[in-house]
Structures are given as C-alpha cells and as structure tokens.
Amino acid sequence: MKESILKDKSYAFAIRIVKLSQLLQSDKKEYILSKQLLRSGTAIGALIREAQFGQSKADFINKMNIALKEANETDYWLCLLKDTDYISNKIFQSMQADCKELIAMLVSTIKTSKK
Numbered sequence: 001m002k003e004s005i006l007k008d009k010s011y012a013f014a015i016r017i018v019k020l021s022q023l024l025q026s027d028k029k030e031y032i033l034s035k036q037l038l039r040s041g042t043a044i045g046a047l048i049r050e051a052q053f054g055q056s057k058a059d060f061i062n063k064m065n066i067a068l069k070e071a072n073e074t075d076y077w078l079c080l081l082k083d084t085d086y087i088s089n090k091i092f093q094s095m096q097a098d099c100k101e102l103i104a105m106l107v108s109t110i111k112t113s114k115k
Contacts, residue, residue, distance in 0.1 A: 006105050007052070010045035010067075013098050017041030017074070020087070020095065028086050037077040043070040044102060061113050068106040075099050 017038060024034035044067050051063035078099060082092035 006102070006109060007045070007048055009098070009105070010048050010102055013102060014042045014045045016095065016098065020091070024081070024086060030086055033077060033081055033084075033086065037074065037081065040070045040073040040077060041099075043067070044074065057113065061110060064106055064110050064113065068103065068110065071099060071103045071106060075103070 021034040021038040021041075024030045024037075028034075047063050047067035047070060051060045051067070054060035054063055075096060078087070078092055078096050081087045082089060087095075
C-alpha cells in the first residue's frame, strides 16, 4: 500500500517538475538548470517504478536508494533556482514540500525494507 502511495506521489511530482521545466525554458530562457531539474526530478518516479520489479530485495533497496539520491539532488536544484531568482519563493516552497515528503517516504521505505 505504501509503495503505491509513493508511486502515485512521485508520478504527480514528476508532472510538476516537467511543467516547471517547461516554464523555466519558455519564460526565463533557462535551459541548463531546468534540464538538470527535469532529469533528477523525473528519475525519482522512474526508479520507484523500476524497483517494483526488482530481481531481489537487495535490488529493490538499491533502486530505492538511488531514487532517494535523485530526490536529494532535485532539492538542491530547487534551492539553487530559488536562490538565483529563477523561481519564486511560493513555487519553491510548494515544490520543496513535495520533494521533502518523497524523501521522507523513501527513507521510511528503505528502512522498513532492510528489516
């Protein structure tokens, strides 16, 4: 059940990331940071999906750990975009809240899976 919620939330987050990346490219003419954000932000959900069909428990945990790293990297890009005034504080707070929630869920999933 928890993995399904994680899968759904990561997919919804990826959609928000794609839209933010489109906005950054069309309105701000920012291509480098937006592509980094797009890559890491969409990788989270892809890795979670991949983990669902892991070949073993260790493979599942490994994929979830990589998703966690991507989520942490996404948080970095969001902070950088805010601090360089590419995104507003309002957008940042909303996106970061979702990102932090995914990070917490991934940490919990990894810890539970290691038991």
